[in-house]
Amino acid sequence: MDDERAPICDPLFHLSTLVDFFVKGAVMAGWELYDRLIDEMPKDVLVRSACMGAHWSYVEADCGTGVASTCRGGTRERLEDMVARPLCEIAKLSKSWDFEVASLGVAAINAWYNRCECLDYCAVKFGFSCCGKPDLQSDPFQYLPRRFKEFELQKGRQPRVVSVGRFPGDKNIAESSDYLVLERSLREGYNLPDSACEYVIPEADFVLITGMTEANKTLPRLLELASKAYTILIGPSATLAAPLFLADVDEIAGSIVEDSEQVKSFIELGNSPLRSGGMRVCVLS
Template identity: 35%
Template sequence: MSNRWFLYDALLDSVPDTALVKSFTCGKHWLMVETDSGGIGMAQYFPPAPGASDSAQSCHDMVGQPLRRIAEKIKSWDFNAASIGLAALNAANNTLALVEPSPLRTALDNRHGDAFDFFLSEAKGKKVTVVGHFPGLGRLRQHCELSILERQPQPGDLPDTAAEYILPQQDLVFITGTTFINKTITRLLELSANAKVYMVGPSTPMNPLLFSHGVRSLSGLVVVDAEKMSASLKNDNCEAIFGHGGQKVNMVAESCH
C-alpha cells in the first residue's frame, strides 16, 4: 500500500473548516477538546518523551484556532501532539451536538454499554486478541482463547510486536483507538484481515467510514456533560470519565445500512 495515511486523511476530511476550538482540558489520563459548535472529543493523554516539551501545556494557544488545524496534529510523530490531534478529530465525530438523524444517534439510543460485554456472545469459544490492556478483561478470558498485546506488557500479556505472529490466526480482534496515535492502526488492520475487527476505547473516532476499511464496529465514548467530564479528567482513576459525563456507545456496521 503506497499511501499509509489514507485512514488519517479520510478522517480529517470529516472535520469542518469552520469549527473553532472553544476549550481544551488536559487530565492525568485523558484530553478533551470542545468546539464552538458544541462538538466534544476525547483521546488518551500521551506524556511527552523525556526532555521534550508537553504540547498539552500550550492549551491557551489552541483556543480560537481552527479545529481542522489542531486535528492535523494526529499525523505527528510526536505522540504527545498526536493525542491532541485525535481529541480534536473526535470533537468532529463523537458528539451529542449531532442533532440530525445519524448512526451515532441511533447507537446512543440503542447500543450503549461496555464493548466487551456487548460482544461477549461473539467471542465465546473463539480465538480473540485485544490490542491494549483494558480493565476487566478477566470476564472475557473465561469465554474464549484470549491474547492481550500491550506495548508495556503486564503479567500474562504479549508484547505488541507479537502482532505479526498472532493476529493472522485470530477470529476476533479488538483494537484500541490509541493505535491512531502511535501509527500502528494501518498495519494492525492488514494483519487482522481474516478476523472480525472491533475498535474500542474513548479514543475511538466514531465515524462510519472506518466500516469500509475492515472495522466491524466502533465502541467509543460520547461526552454528554462537558462540565462534569472536565472535572473528572483531574481524577487519578482512569475509569472516572465513564461515570462523570461520558457514555459508552457501540456503533456496528449493520446499523448503518
C-alpha cells in the same frame, strides 16, 4: 464566544465516504485514514479550550467536546495556543510523532465525530446500527461472550481473540475464548509483547483494538493484519466515524461527551472521564 453549538452534519457530509462505501475493506495506506477523517471536518468550527492531562486529554470546540487517552512517547514538539483556531487544524496534530500532541489531535477529531448528530446521520445515511443505551448492548465486554459462545457452537472450538492493549473488565472475554493480550510494556496478566501482532493477529477470529492506536499510528497496520478477523475498536479514544469502516473496522465501541464541564473537570484533575458521569458509551456497527 456564545454557547450556540455547530449545526448537525451538513447534507453533503461524508459524501466521499458514501461514494466509496461499497469498497469497504480496501487498505488505507499511509496517512489516508487520518487525511480522510480530517478532510471531512468543517473549516469554520473553532476550538474553545483544550487540555493535555496526565492520563486523558480533551479538546472543546463550538460543536462539542472530544476526549482521548494521553499517549506517551515519540518525539518532543512545542505546542502553540489552540483557542480560536479551526478544529480541523488542531485535528492535524493527530499525525504528529509526539504522541502526547497526537492525543490532542485525536481528541479534536472526536470533538467533531463523536456527537449524537453525527451518529444519527451515519445511522440514517449508511444504515449503521448505533446503540448508546446504558445497558449490556453498549458494553462489548458483556455482549461479546455471547457471540463467542455462538461461534463455538458453529465452529466446534472457542474463538481465537487477540486484544491490542488490556481493557478493564475483560475477565468475561478471557473465560469465553482463546485469549491473547498484546502490550508494549509487559506486566502480569499480559501474554505477549506488541511486536507479536505480525504473527498472531492474522490467525485471530476476533481482534479488539484500543483507540489509543489512533494516536501512536499503529492502527492502519493493525487493521491490515486483522483483515480476516471481526475487528472492534474500543475505548473513549475511538472515533465513531464512517471512514474507519472503510479501513475494515467492523464495530466501534466509543464514547460521546454529554456533560462537557464535568468531563473537563475530571480530566484536569487527572481522573478518568469515564468516572465523571458525563460520558455515554456508544457502539456503531
